[in-house]
Amino acid sequence: MKAMTKTLMSAAMATAIAATGAQAAGLSDDKLKIGVLADMGGVYADVCGPGCVTAVEMAVEDFGGSVLGKPIEIVTADDQNKADVGSAKVREWVEDQQVDAVTGLVASSVTGAVTKVLTDNKKIALISTSASNAFTTKACSPYNAHWTYNVVALANGTVKPMVQSGKKKWFFITADYAFGHALEKVATGVIENNGGEVVGAVRAPLGTTDFSSYVLQAQSSGADVVALANAGSDFVNSLKTAAEFGLTEMVDVAGLLVFTPNAQALDPAIAGGMKLTTGFYWDLDDETRAWSKRFKERHGSIPAMGHAGAYSATMHYLNAVKATGTDDSDTVMKHMKANKPNDFFARNATLRADGRMVHDMYQVRIKTASERKSEDDIFAVEKVIPGDEAFAPMLAQCEFK
Amino acid sequence: MVTFLGINLFGLSGQLLVGLINGSFYALLSLGLAIIFGLLKIINFAQGALYMVGAFIAWMALQYMGINYWAALIIVPLLVGVIGVLMERYLLRPIANEDHLYSLLLTFGIALILQGAFTHGFGSSGLSYAIPAELKGGTKLPFMYLPNYRAWIIVASITVCFGTWWMIEKTKLGAYLRAGTENPQMMQAFGINVPLIVTLTFGFGVALAGLAGVMAAPVYAVSPEMGSNMLIVVFAIVVIGGMGSIGGAILTGLGMGVVEGLTKYFYPEASTTIIFLVMVVVLLLKPAGLFGKEA
Numbered sequence: 001m002k003a004m005t006k007t008l009m010s011a012a013m014a015t016a017i018a019a020t021g022a023q024a025a026g027l028s029d030d031k032l033k034i035g036v037l038a039d040m041g042g043v044y045a046d047v048c049g050p051g052c053v054t055a056v057e058m059a060v061e062d063f064g065g066s067v068l069g070k071p072i073e074i075v076t077a078d079d080q081n082k083a084d085v086g087s088a089k090v091r092e093w094v095e096d097q098q099v100d101a102v103t104g105l106v107a108s109s110v111t112g113a114v115t116k117v118l119t120d121n122k123k124i125a126l127i128s129t130s131a132s133n134a135f136t137t138k139a140c141s142p143y144n145a146h147w148t149y150n151v152v153a154l155a156n157g158t159v160k161p162m163v164q165s166g167k168k169k170w171f172f173i174t175a176d177y178a179f180g181h182a183l184e185k186v187a188t189g190v191i192e193n194n195g196g197e198v199v200g201a202v203r204a205p206l207g208t209t210d211f212s213s214y215v216l217q218a219q220s221s222g223a224d225v226v227a228l229a230n231a232g233s234d235f236v237n238s239l240k241t242a243a244e245f246g247l248t249e250m251v252d253v254a255g256l257l258v259f260t261p262n263a264q265a266l267d268p269a270i271a272g273g274m275k276l277t278t279g280f281y282w283d284l285d286d287e288t289r290a291w292s293k294r295f296k297e298r299h300g301s302i303p304a305m306g307h308a309g310a311y312s313a314t315m316h317y318l319n320a321v322k323a324t325g326t327d328d329s330d331t332v333m334k335h336m337k338a339n340k341p342n343d344f345f346a347r348n349a350t351l352r353a354d355g356r357m358v359h360d361m362y363q364v365r366i367k368t369a370s371e372r373k374s375e376d377d378i379f380a381v382e383k384v385i386p387g388d389e390a391f392a393p394m395l396a397q398c399e400f401k
Numbered sequence: 402m403v404t405f406l407g408i409n410l411f412g413l414s415g416q417l418l419v420g421l422i423n424g425s426f427y428a429l430l431s432l433g434l435a436i437i438f439g440l441l442k443i444i445n446f447a448q449g450a451l452y453m454v455g456a457f458i459a460w461m462a463l464q465y466m467g468i469n470y471w472a473a474l475i476i477v478p479l480l481v482g483v484i485g486v487l488m489e490r491y492l493l494r495p496i497a498n499e500d501h502l503y504s505l506l507l508t509f510g511i512a513l514i515l516q517g518a519f520t521h522g523f524g525s526s527g528l529s530y531a532i533p534a535e536l537k538g539g540t541k542l543p544f545m546y547l548p549n550y551r552a553w554i555i556v557a558s559i560t561v562c563f564g565t566w567w568m569i570e571k572t573k574l575g576a577y578l579r580a581g582t583e584n585p586q587m588m589q590a591f592g593i594n595v596p597l598i599v600t601l602t603f604g605f606g607v608a609l610a611g612l613a614g615v616m617a618a619p620v621y622a623v624s625p626e627m628g629s630n631m632l633i634v635v636f637a638i639v640v641i642g643g644m645g646s647i648g649g650a651i652l653t654g655l656g657m658g659v660v661e662g663l664t665k666y667f668y669p670e671a672s673t674t675i676i677f678l679v680m681v682v683v684l685l686l687k688p689a690g691l692f693g694k695e696a
Contacts, residue, residue, distance in 0.1 A: 041517065043626060045525040176670055202665075205673040207630050209621055212419045213665035213672075216545060220412050236527050236622040244532070244548045244620060246539060261526035265622065269531070301524070 026068060027327045029098040033073045034060070034314060037086055037114065038104035038129070040078035043232045046261040048129040048306040052104045054299045055307045059314035067322050075099060079110045087113035094121040100327045101126055101317055103310050108132035108179050112139060119143045122329050126313035129306030131231075131257060132182050133392070136356040140398035143329055144355040145317075145336065148309030149279035151179075153361050153390040154256050155187040157277025161363070162225055163194040167252060171223035172201035173214050173238055175230035180206075183229040183256055199223050208234060211241040218247060225252045236265050243270040259304045263366055263378050272368030277361055277390075280305035280345055281379050284362070287344040302376045312345035313357070333400075348387060354398035358387035415545035416666040417659060422551045424658020425558035426613065430631060431638045431650040432562050433609035436569070439645030440582045440602050443493060444505040448610050449632030450512035455481050455614020456623045457519060460528050470533040473615050481611025482604040489603040494596075512628070519625040527624035554616055561612065562651045569647055578602060634673075637680045643693020653691060 036056050038048040053076050060072045075093065079086035087110075093099035094117065102118060103126035105111045111130040118125045119141040126145050127135060133150040135141075163170075170191050174180040180203070188198050200221040202214045215238070218226045226247060228238050235255055242253050248270070258276045282292035282302045291311070295303045320335040321327055341349045341357065349359035364379035371380065430452060437445045458477045462468035468476065488511065496503045532550050539548040569575040581588040581598045589595050621627060635654075642653030657676050664675040671678075683691060 041520050041525070043525055045520065047526075049525075202669045204669055207626075208673070209627070209630055210419075210423050212422070212551070213416055213662055214669065216412070216415045216419060217666070219546075220415075232525075233527055233622045233624050233626065236624075240620060240622065244539075244550065246546045246548075259526075261524065265527040265529055265624075267529045267531050270529075 026325060027070050031070050031073055031098070032067050032318075032321060032327055033075060033093075033097065033099045034317075035090065035093045035099045035102040036074060036076045036104040036310070037079050037090060037102055037110075038076075038106050039081045040076075042081050044081065044106045044129075046301075047232070047259040047304045048104055048106045048310070051295075051299050051301075051303065051307045052128060052310040054295065055303070055311040056103060056314050058294065058298070059311045059318065063315065063318045067318055068325060072318070076104075079107070079114075081107045081110060083107075083109045083113035086110040087117050090114045090117050094118065094123050099123065100329070103128055103313055105130050106306070108134070108182070109177075111135065115139065115141060115144055124317065124329050124333060126310070126317055128310040128313060131179055133186065134182070136352075136354045136398060137392075137395055140354055140395070140400075142333060142355070142400035145313060145333070145351055145357060146355055147313040147357045148305050149277075149361065150356075150391070151183045151186045151257075152392045153279070153385075154183065154277050155190045156390050157361050157363050157385050158254055158256055158275060159187045159190045159227070160194060162252065162254060162275075163191050163196040167224040168196040169199045169221075169223045169225070170196060171199055171218045171221045171226045173211065173218060173226065173228050173230065174201055174203050175234050176203040176205045179231070180229050184227075187227060187229065187256060204230070204234070204238070206234065209237060211238040212245060214238070215241050215245045215247050218242075219245065219250065223251060225254055227254045227256055229256050231257045231259070232262060235262055239266060239274075240270060258366075259306070260302060260378060261304055264375070266366075268367065268369040268372065271366045272371075274366045275363060275382065276366070277363055277385070278305050278379070279359070279361055280308040281362055281364060281381060282308075283377070283379070284381065291344045296376075308345040312341060312343050315343060316341040316346070316351070350387075352394055353400050354394045355400070356391055356394070358391050360387055361385040361390040412544075413666065416662050418542075418545065418547065419551075420659035420662020421655065422555055422658070423662060424655035425555045425562075426617070426654075427635060427638055427658050428562050428651045428654030429558040429609060429613045429616070430635045431642065431654045432565060432647065433606040433613075434635060434639050435642070435645060435647050435650035436565070436609075437603060437606035438639065439647055440569075440578060441599060441606075442501065442582075443603070444501055444508070445603075445606070446505055446509040446632070447488070447511040447515070448508075448607070449628030449630075449635070450515040451481055451484065451607050451628070452610040452614045452617070452631060453519065453625060453628035454484070454515060455611030456530075456618040456621075456627065457523070457528075457614075458611070459615040459618045460530050460623050463530065470615070470619070474612065477615045478608040478612040481614070482608030485607030486600055486604040488607070489600045493603070494600075512632075516625050516629060523625065525625060527622035530618040530623055532619040550619060554620075557616065558613075561609070562654075565609070566647055566651060634676055637676050641676075641680050641683050641690055643690025646690065646692040646694075649690060649692025 036053050038052050040049050077089045101124040105127045106129040108130045115125045124143050131151050133152050135144045135146045172184050174184045255276050320332045324331045324335045337351045347360040351357050363383040364381050434448050455477050459473040462473050536550040539546050581595045585595045638653050638657050642649030665672045
């Protein structure tokens with residue numbers, strides 16, 4: 001009953017706001033503060049880290065540096081990929097430092113802990129780089145906005161077309177922690193639904209240096225495709241070993257989560273030709289190239305998808321604050337969901353009621369050495385995957401109006 | 402397919418060989434640590450970071466100066482050895498008479514600084530280093546495909562390991578070295594420059610890490626984290642072999658590679674834990690390690 005009253009009240013409030021235009025409460029503490037939380041110096045530093053800070057700074061500058069006549073502040077912190085470190089920092093941010101929204105957010109374990117703190121305090125999570133689909137399913141919240149991609153989009157984008165083209169037998173080399181398990185589980189579902197089967201899987205501990213044993217097991221499994229359900233240096237090491245032992249010539253090797261810096265870290269002779277799914281690529285068109293050029297000038301390297309996602313999410317959030325005239329999370333979230341994000345990153349995009357940002361994903365192929373015109377020329381876009389095909393439908397219990 | 406008790410013997414032989422390859426790598430890394438600890442009583446926590454520096458220098462030499470893999474095999478250990486000499490002379494010597502903990506903390510700090518500096522300079526994603534053209538391809542064995550580069554790793558590491566063991570245990574130079582660290586005053590009285598011997602020994606132990614770094618560059622991701630991942634395992638191997646036993650470090654390195662390889666075959670989830678399990682059992686049964694002398 002209480003929840004019902006609350007829903008009615010917020011509906012009434014929203015109507016009032018819509019009717020009277022931007023005359024609502026204004027900013028609760030005379031400023032708007034955005035936190036950027038990421039792994040700043042560890043294994044995932046290149047895929048978000050300091051680059052996400054740069055992207056958010058660019059968004060704030062492009063927005064004009066202030067909203068509703070008040071300055072926009074950015075605070076940053078290193079979560080060291082540890083859930084306790086990240087959630088303690090965010091608790092301090094929202095309880096003592098009036099932070100209104102947190103972006104960045106990389107390791108899914110950290111994001112899980114952080115989104116809980118944010119939801120308890122009714123603050124918004126703009127998740128840019130995490131892979132797990134939990135934040136819009138079993139751990140969904142009215143304050144989560146999951147922006148760039150998730151494991152479902154990766155599996156649908158990369159695995160489905162391969163199974164449909166006749167590659168029926170799959171073998172997994174999986175990172176032995178939450179993210180790897182989630183990716184393997186979702187991909188297995190896609191394989192089985194399309195008439196394929198999983199003939200074997202090994203769970204390699206995070207940070208394994210030598211994958212030769214697993215590659216030999218994959219070789220003798222009789223699989224058509226060996227899927228690498230891992231990320232970062234685990235991905236680089238496993239693919240290098242697969243090439244060395246001749247696995248890449250016998251069967252197809254599919255990298256399920258590949259960020260541009262990882263693809264750049266591989267010899268094109270090894271990685272060239274591999275197909276993968278990404279939420280963004282810098283060289284799509286003039287708009288992406290223009291933004292990426294500005295990003296590279298400041299950051300020193302081309303943006304990974306999480307960087308572009310952090311910019312886009314921050315921009316959409318700032319626009320919603322400006323339009324609604326308040327930093328009240330419920331009001332801002334409602335506006336963000338009612339209005340489609342549209343920028344160089346967000347194409348055919350909509351922020352669904354469950355917090356999933358559904359947008360075009362891209363199936364790309366890593367270019368071979370002879371195709372590359374510069375060191376940043378790494379992907380060839382093969383196909384645009386419409387958001388509805390890439391992401392899973394919304395669950396009824398996660399439909400936050 | 403040949404099977405025994407439901408186990409695919411071809412698969413198993415492949416796993417044993419792969420284990421031996423990793424083992425020869427472990428042997429090379431633990432050898433450097435064992436020399437530095439066995440002769441100088443310094444616990445060098447920077448060994449892993451210097452292995453990483455070795456791999457990065459090889460990458461930079463190729464990228465910026467066109468120095469190929471074979472030349473890097475000579476040049477990089479020398480450069481890393483020089484870093485070691487400077488470390489010993491200016492950082493470790495002033496605290497040489499303090500408790501072992503001081504050198505442990507100092508070298509640990511150096512390792513963190515090196516790792517941080519390389520992450521800052523090169524990012525965390527790693528760099529690529531191609532396998533030298535001469536060693537590309539592989540040989541088809543009855544039970545597996547053996548890449549030529551891996552065969553080279555076994556041959557090179559075992560040669561270096563046993564060469565070093567022979568030099569320290571069987572030659573006159575080795576005898577000076579052991580005597581100089583056992584009883585410095587006496588050797589000094591005989592006119593041997595003991596501080597110089599200590600510095601060079603440290604430099605040599607560290608150079609071995611640099612060599613391992615060059616050998617690792619083509620097969621593993623060259624990244625700032627690569628050393629810290631390896632260091633803990635290698636320390637466990639030195640402990641199992643018996644702190645300071647040079648032959649013990651080599652044999653344990655090879656043996657643990659095989660044990661780890663078999664674990665990866667039968668129960669991969671435990672592959673990073675198995676070495677520590679062995680360490681616990683060995684320490685309980687034989688506290689000085691498999692090849693260590695009881696104090």
